[in-house]
Amino acid sequence: MTVTDEQAAVTARSALLYALYAEAVDGNDLDTLRHLVTDDVRITRGDREEPGGVEAFLDIYRAHIALGIEVCQHAVTNVIARPNGDVIDTRAYFQARLFEEHRTRVLIGEYADVHAEREGDLKIVHKRILVRKVLEAPAGVDVFTYAGTG
Amino acid sequence: MSTDPAVLGARSARVYYAYARAVDEGDLDRLRALVTDDIKITRGDHATEDGVEAFLDVYRAHNALNIPVCKHVVTNVLAEQDGDDIVTHAYFQATMLEEDKTRVVIGVYDDVHREVDGELKLAHKKITVHRLLQLPASSGTYAHVGTE
Numbered sequence: 673m674t675v676t677d678e679q680a681a682v683t684a685r686s687a688l689l690y691a692l693y694a695e696a697v698d699g700n701d702l703d704t705l706r707h708l709v710t711d712d713v714r715i716t717r718g719d720r721e722e723p724g725g726v727e728a729f730l731d732i733y734r735a736h737i738a739l740g741i742e743v744c745q746h747a748v749t750n751v752i753a754r755p756n757g758d759v760i761d762t763r764a765y766f767q768a769r770l771f772e773e774h775r776t777r778v779l780i781g782e783y784a785d786v787h788a789e790r791e792g793d794l795k796i797v798h799k800r801i802l803v804r805k806v807l808e809a810p811a812g813v814d815v816f817t818y819a820g821t822g
Numbered sequence: 823m824s825t826d827p828a829v830l831g832a833r834s835a836r837v838y839y840a841y842a843r844a845v846d847e848g849d850l851d852r853l854r855a856l857v858t859d860d861i862k863i864t865r866g867d868h869a870t871e872d873g874v875e876a877f878l879d880v881y882r883a884h885n886a887l888n889i890p891v892c893k894h895v896v897t898n899v900l901a902e903q904d905g906d907d908i909v910t911h912a913y914f915q916a917t918m919l920e921e922d923k924t925r926v927v928i929g930v931y932d933d934v935h936r937e938v939d940g941e942l943k944l945a946h947k948k949i950t951v952h953r954l955l956q957l958p959a960s961s962g963t964y965a966h967v968g969t970e
Contacts, residue, residue: 684828691831691898695911743952745928747897747913769915769928771953812953816927818865820883 679754686753686762686787689794694746694766700737702730708796710788715799729799743771743812753787759797760787771812778807823937830901834910834935837942842894842914848885850878856944858936863947877947891919896931907945908935919960926955 786798844852934946
C-alpha cells in the first residue's frame, strides 16, 4: 500500500473524530456525542446491530454513564482511514481503562467506524465496536507522588 | 501555520511523542531542546514551576528513580489554536516496569504548545494523574517467535 499525503490527511481527520468521541464518552458528555454523529447513526457492538438513530445511540452511553465508573479512558490508536465513495471506512485499536471502586477492567478491542462529511464536518455514520478481551486487575488508587515531590 | 484541528493535532502529537521518548530515555538535552525558554510545568495540585531548569529538575528527579523501563504512551491528542498558543489535551498511560513491581499511571496532559522559529515547542506542561495501578513485576525475558 502506498502512503500518500491525502491518506495521511484523511487519517488525521478520522483520528481527531475518534479522540473527540472518546473524550465525550469518558466525560459523560451526551451533548457532544449527539453533535458527533449523523441523524441516522447506526451502532454495532460485536455481532449485535443495535437500533439506529441518535436517541438509540445515546441510550447506549446513558447506560454507560449509569455504571458510575470513577475514571474511564478510551485510548484510541492505530487509526487507518480510507475514502470509500461518499464515506470513509476506518479501523482503529482501543484500550478502555475502567477504574471502578473495587476493580479495574481493561478492555482491548477494535473500532471499525464509518465516517462521513456532513456540511464540512466529519461525523460518525456507523459506530462499530468489537471487544476482544477484558483484563481484570485490582482497583487503582488516586494517590500519586509526582517525582521530586515526595 | 495551519489552524486545521486535524493538522494541529498531528503536529502536537509529534511534540508529545518526542517528549515521551526523551522522558523515557532520560534525555535531558533532548527535553531542553523541546521546550520554550519560559517553559512552565504544573503537576496535579502542585504550584506551577517556571523556567527551563525548574522543568528539567522534574526529570532529573524522575531519572533518579532509576526505573529500568518506562514507557509513556500518549494517545487521543486534541489541539486547538488560541492566539499564539496551541492548547492541547491528551491521554497518557505511563508504564513503569521496576524490579519488584509494575506501576501503571493513567492521566491526562493539557499542554500548551507554541511555534518558535517554525518549530512547535512545549510552553506549558500540565500533568494530571487520575489513577495509579499497582501490578506485579514483569518478566525480564521474552522469546521472540521462532527463536526458541
